[in-house]
Amino acid sequence: MNLDVFFTPRSVAVVGASRTPGKVGHDLLANLINAGFPGEIFPINPTTDELLGRRCYPNLDALDREIDLAVVVVPKEAALSAVKESIDAGAKGVVVISSGFREMGNEGLEIEKKMVDICRRRAVRLLGPNCMGIINTEAALNTSFIGRYPEPGSISIFSQSGAICAAMLDLCSSRHLGVAKMISIGNKADINEIDLLSWLAKDEKTKVIIGYLEDISAGDAFVKAAEEAASVKPVIILKAGTTTTGRRAAASHTGVLSATDSAYGAAFKRSGVVRADSFEALFDYAAALALQPLPTGNRVLIVTNAGGPGTIAADAVEKAGMQVAILENRTITFLREKLPRESSITNPIDVLGDAVPERYAAAIEAAQQDPSVDAILVIMTPQTMTQPAETALAIASAIDGSKPVVASFMGGEDVLPGRKHLCAAGLPHYGSPERAVAALRAMYHYSLWKNRPPRQITHFRVNRRRVERIITRRLRTNRLMVGEVKGKDILSAYGFKIPQGAMAITQEEAVEIAERIGYPVALKIVSPNIVHKSDMGGIQLDLSHAEAIEDAYDLMMLKIRKRAPDARIDGIYVEQMIPRGLEVILGMNRDPQFGPMLMFGLGGIFVEVLKDVAFHLAPITEAEAVQMLMSTRSYAMLEGRRGQQGVDINAIAVGLQRISQLTTDFPQITELDINPFIVGDIGTEPIVADVHMTLTKD
């Protein structure tokens, strides 16, 4: 259903308008009137017939015509009937500002649910409750009670916290950064971030979307909506509550490695969302992305009027994983002509403490001409001869819009006039070179994502029916833990290489199997009650003749009987010994929000001690799988080191893609853990040494 009515209503009723300044019902009405909304405004209040110069109605019934949008600001007790009456009066959208619902406990949640029910039944959308309202500068619409009405512009803000909306509007106003839409989504009873991402993606006035979120209403839909939005304009999100969420997630059964914040990270990365790590970053990135073109590379040119700040900036560029651009000879020749002899011409370009505005302009012109420069950072410090305002103007007029330019005029009041001119000229300004570089980095990463090759999911030929049969049978008999033997069966059906082997019930059978598949073999206990087989003495390796098998069989039974006397033993699995190789782990955990999340890590200590793992949402492409491997700290282990040969990296990537296909095909698999996956030299096929899966019935 379309949200247009919230942004461009022809009429707005304020249910619960008030005469008392400082009350929400008053301030909101005043905001609505003061913003210059051209449509009709109907204050509703039973105790008066005029409010702020507008005719006031005792109730919606008394209104003789239909309304488009209702804004409800009555106390929570009256909110439910106000919503009903609004719909009766023809409202196609209702904004409930009133609070005291879900956020106050179960009783409030019940009322909130009723509110949504009523709206859904009547095909009306609801924003809130417990929100601060909506602003649309294009339509001069302000249904919020926030004190600050922004200048019109290209940034749209949605936020789960009204206070963050207010702070962000205030910041935008102070920096003359215009706002297109502001939506305080409150409790998200109906309209949520997904609806808004979709709507704002299509909104022509919105050039950049920024959001503050504490949770996400539906992972799948979020990823889809965010990806669609990010494909046409930058989406920057600050996700708060990461650490406590992380703690909670760690305590849950999914285990430490799949802490929900990893899933958010994977979801944002996948959908092209620029993640802001702090409140300031949210604004900083928005300013750069709203005002400047995207860079086509990561080579930064620094212009400064002093060496120290130039060094600070160069450090920041390198630490951000970007490059200090190396200028072309032509540029250097040009600069030598234009700048004094003492100037440093190599990047950072030092135009010196007594720099006149023209020197800055010359440096920027040169940088814009130079194909080795992708982005420009202009730094100024207040020195005696410095002319901040004039310099800002000269910089602004030198810019041709071909490359992103960001600035940092370091200091306080002395550079303020310059900062103001930069703001007015649409140049993003930052309190320090480091923050300016962070903004360039965000732009660069977004441009990389935007220009990524098309996502091409490989579909492997698999025996899907076989897996379906196994899973169906398991679910029917309620055996949800899938151990090594059946797990290998499933993986084999999806193209994984598994060692040859078979189940034995007696010593004699074990020897027979070994003779058939060939020595050496391993014996592995098969029991639904034993997960960590080796800890229980349930694994015997490298058995190369019949006698060794018999001894190992006896020893294993002895140990198991002692350590797990109650375990049901299904038999002993006799398996070819696996050739040596590098042990890695491939896994999948189904995140409650984002669905199947693939995991990769090197075996043993790399995962257990160093937590050196990478995550990615399924389905995954080949390029993404390779990227995933490369993002681990231990990647060098795969490539080979100190003259050792590397392993078949591509084979691991294929393994991840096959798991991706398997777990996308079978939502019943909630956990999958191939540990270890033995990877050999390039050209050899990796082998599944052990696997464990968990199924679910829903």
Next chain:
Amino acid sequence: MNLDVFFTPRSVAVVGASRTPGKVGHDLLANLINAGFPGEIFPINPTTDELLGRRCYPNLDALDREIDLAVVVVPKEAALSAVKESIDAGAKGVVVISSGFREMGNEGLEIEKKMVDICRRRAVRLLGPNCMGIINTEAALNTSFIGRYPEPGSISIFSQSGAICAAMLDLCSSRHLGVAKMISIGNKADINEIDLLSWLAKDEKTKVIIGYLEDISAGDAFVKAAEEAASVKPVIILKAGTTTTGRRAAASHTGVLSATDSAYGAAFKRSGVVRADSFEALFDYAAALALQPLPTGNRVLIVTNAGGPGTIAADAVEKAGMQVAILENRTITFLREKLPRESSITNPIDVLGDAVPERYAAAIEAAQQDPSVDAILVIMTPQTMTQPAETALAIASAIDGSKPVVASFMGGEDVLPGRKHLCAAGLPHYGSPERAVAALRAMYHYSLWKNRPPRQITHFRVNRRRVERIITRRLRTNRLMVGEVKGKDILSAYGFKIPQGAMAITQEEAVEIAERIGYPVALKIVSPNIVHKSDMGGIQLDLSHAEAIEDAYDLMMLKIRKRAPDARIDGIYVEQMIPRGLEVILGMNRDPQFGPMLMFGLGGIFVEVLKDVAFHLAPITEAEAVQMLMSTRSYAMLEGRRGQQGVDINAIAVGLQRISQLTTDFPQITELDINPFIVGDIGTEPIVADVHMTLTKD
């Protein structure tokens, strides 16, 4: 030599004073006069007899009395003779503002050296050249040409970049943060950061020292001076040029692991310097440390008028490694009484969007009373009923100075009046909760360092004379690479356990030795030309009878002859096999600035692939050695995991301390690498499996 004359001269001569506004010689003189300096001011300029209302002298000769301080602003060509004449005129200190010396190349460097020579011979100190001068607000002295003269206060700034001085002064002024001293150290031809740290440590007006550095003049002296200063007041330093320096260092012979930035990190940590990672952090930390008491713990209470910012702050506290304080019951009862029912009483305390100033005051009072709270973060967002100014005043008067309080009023112009009142009341304010938390973290870490237990270096009983003999002989015969055999000799003299063994020249000798020390044994090639023994086939392990030794001997010789036909073979070392254990690396690299830098890492991939190493300057205490181990990501490997027993952590710490003693005793050792050091269960002594050292002649 004392620097007092630079800060409290009775008279100042400005050599090169000028009548032209905008020229350094003019602006500096104007600054000096305008600051209200009560002493005598002598402008020196041959072309006029009056400047800015002061009598002007054609040269210093013409002056009929002695001067205290000379400030030289003449062009570089005339600077040397100006310095001479200043000293002749009685100056005890000379500030050379003029530039064009070391920073312009060799010619300039020569003149700079001559300047220093002249000063040293006459026992006169020199500041600069290429600097911006000095400010001492206590004495109303401004010998700088920076436009901004700060309010008097408690922060002192020194900087290798004059522009950073200027920006910092401007920032301080804008935030009403007072400055005690400002010193632009320029080229540091004579006076450097070490002199200033020592002087500022004793300066009563200075409560916090902040510095910007690109290099350090003498590592040892710096650590000593910084430690002494940090013991009495916080020292915050931004060290720039880290990444390029790091790159250079990586290219040098010391290897990637001892990149100079690690040495700076170790030096700052050791000496209690608070390291700022960015220009903003430098100012942010200074404000908190100058204005607020140190916290005694890391439990932070958050007061906010909205949930979102509270969540952001709680995230930041956790990510900073601090704790969200858990309030005592008494506090909760008190708050329930004082705050509205809807308020959240558990930390973060949400005083709600309509919070009157009294609610903030109540929350702060409660937090100050609660012994479970160590620090307080106050957050405000601009909501309709918010009173920023009144709230700031209420907060300021609620504070009793017992615990640090920092604030973040989020937004722009709407909260500005509040920020101004906070500034005026001496409350540090930050643009975001995250930056406020970073400042608290810096305070907490400094307080930890300040309250550290006394440093007690353990002195082990060692055979120093034996090592002296070995090293002397090596140096005499110019054999600077010390291999395994002699290296173990040296370590044994310093109390390390080494496996028994002896050198053999023939197969027969090898067998004889093995029979004596007992099987199994290892054979190792001894050659000054072979460093990576195992790569060359120069190691044979686990030999348990005479025949095995003979075969291994032959095989080894065959391989070596093939792979390193020109290597000089000194013999074969026959050694007891070392029991299994965890392989770690202990090392030392002598940093050109900071001297012996100890290194610890887990063997193999942990160092090679993951670069998971810790550094510390020698000499090291037991507590520091244990801290060093704990700071690696792989520490869990030492503690034991998944039911496995841990290794003897204390034994590793003792090993580090012994290396510390060895490399402090013998500065001739420039590199030492025990790799691997085999560590076993608790109570067993670790064993040196291999060692390599490099000596130097100076």
